[in-house]
Amino acid sequence: MIPLVDLNRQYKTIKKQVKSAVQNVIDQTDFILGKEVSAFEEEFAKFCQVKYAVGVDSGTGALELAMHALGIKAGDEIIVPVFTFYATASSVASLGAKPVFVDVEDDTGNMDPAKLEQAITSKTRALIPVHLFGQPVNMPEILKIAKQHNLPIIEDACQAHGAEIEITPGEWKRAGSMGLMGCFSFYPGKNLGAYGDGGMVVTNDDSLAQKLKLLRDYGRTGKYQHDLLGFNRRLDTIQAAILRVKLKKLGIWNESRRKNGNLYSKLLSKIGIQTFKTRTFVKEVRHVYAIRAKNRDGLSQFLKENGIATGVHYPIPLHLQKAFEYLNYKEGDFPVAEKIAKEILSLPIFPELKNSEIKKIVDCIAKFNSKI
Numbered sequence: 001m002i003p004l005v006d007l008n009r010q011y012k013t014i015k016k017q018v019k020s021a022v023q024n025v026i027d028q029t030d031f032i033l034g035k036e037v038s039a040f041e042e043e044f045a046k047f048c049q050v051k052y053a054v055g056v057d058s059g060t061g062a063l064e065l066a067m068h069a070l071g072i073k074a075g076d077e078i079i080v081p082v083f084t085f086y087a088t089a090s091s092v093a094s095l096g097a098k099p100v101f102v103d104v105e106d107d108t109g110n111m112d113p114a115k116l117e118q119a120i121t122s123k124t125r126a127l128i129p130v131h132l133f134g135q136p137v138n139m140p141e142i143l144k145i146a147k148q149h150n151l152p153i154i155e156d157a158c159q160a161h162g163a164e165i166e167i168t169p170g171e172w173k174r175a176g177s178m179g180l181m182g183c184f185s186f187y188p189g190k191n192l193g194a195y196g197d198g199g200m201v202v203t204n205d206d207s208l209a210q211k212l213k214l215l216r217d218y219g220r221t222g223k224y225q226h227d228l229l230g231f232n233r234r235l236d237t238i239q240a241a242i243l244r245v246k247l248k249k250l251g252i253w254n255e256s257r258r259k260n261g262n263l264y265s266k267l268l269s270k271i272g273i274q275t276f277k278t279r280t281f282v283k284e285v286r287h288v289y290a291i292r293a294k295n296r297d298g299l300s301q302f303l304k305e306n307g308i309a310t311g312v313h314y315p316i317p318l319h320l321q322k323a324f325e326y327l328n329y330k331e332g333d334f335p336v337a338e339k340i341a342k343e344i345l346s347l348p349i350f351p352e353l354k355n356s357e358i359k360k361i362v363d364c365i366a367k368f369n370s371k372i
């Protein structure tokens with residue numbers, strides 16, 4: 001079986017270092033906001049080319065705390081793409097604010113800047129663009145619109161550790177470093193994944209970084225002194241120690257994902273399969289490799305019968321999720337996302353995937369197509 005994601009293949013290559021990193025934390029009984037957390041924060045900030053990184057419990061926690069840090073409250077509107085993982089929008093709702101959806105581009109699945117402006121109202125307080133599947137969203141356009149309307153940007157970079165975009169000619173920026181804050185998830189299957197939950201908020205803003213550190217740790221300035229309504233949303237020290245080991249390899253792993261993606265694209269174009277486009281002004285990190293298929297469910301079943309696992313990211317656009325029924329959107333409101341959701345299929349793309357496996361997967365897709 002070729003799995004969609006194979007964490008075990010990767011673990012085998014770093015087993016020794018991971019075990020010793022975990023053992024060190026236990027030996028030092030340095031469990032809560034330990035030295036490994038601050039060391040990882042420093043290294044991750046450098047990796048993202050920003051001044052500060054604040055470790056938190058998850059990508060969802062990162063988004064929620066970023067909005068708390070901005071003082072987002074009930075009744076505020078926050079703009080998010082309609083085609084993304086649920087947590088981009090649920091984090092908005094959890095603060096009592098209203099997610100306002102924007103449709104996406106048909107050829108990338110990323111938020112369409114051309115449709116962004118019409119979603120802005122007098123109640124809009126922030127924009128949360130998502131770098132979907134590891135490809136940076138069109139930030140030059142989104143930054144322009146945000147500036148015109150004086151709105152802060154919180155980047156949802158949960159799927160884009162290390163992705164880059166040419167923001168002005170010759171000037172490349174990393175995902176998460178262009179908005180006021182950038183949010184990352186270290187869910188195990190991410191490009192940089194922990195062995196449990198984890199997340200990070202990155203920023204260049206001194207006062208926001210200080211506020212985020214209070215917000216994740218009960219708002220406290222002393223052991224029992226709470227100056228701010230904060231929470232328990234800390235990054236676990238054992239996870240930070242593991243993430244430090246893995247961050248050293250991230251560049252190599254992202255490069256492998258890119259190579260795998262390029263091979264897929266070359267082979268799939270020969271058999272006429274539609275894939276998402278990579279923009280010329282980005283370096284994506286291939287968190288997900290998605291194709292489009294009219295008979296998506298039939299193809300997925302056929303691949304499964306031939307020992308190939310696939311996924312669907314995402315079968316239901318957010319405005320049609322039951323959880324967001326109260327927002328009163330209806331079918332037809334976001335036609336591009338609705339179409340993509342019916343056709344999209346994710347193929348295995350993890351760094352350790354072999355060329356022979358990619359060829360087998362593409363051959364199998366060709367076989368299915370020749371039957372219909």
Ligand SMILES: Cc1ncc(COP(=O)(O)O)c(C=O)c1O
Pocket residue numbers: 058059060061084085087088130156158159184185186187197198199
């Ligand atoms: C785009 C996006 N946003 C937010 C999240 C939430 O991250 P987490 O699962 O770490 O809470 C994820 C990943 O799961 C994601 O892919």
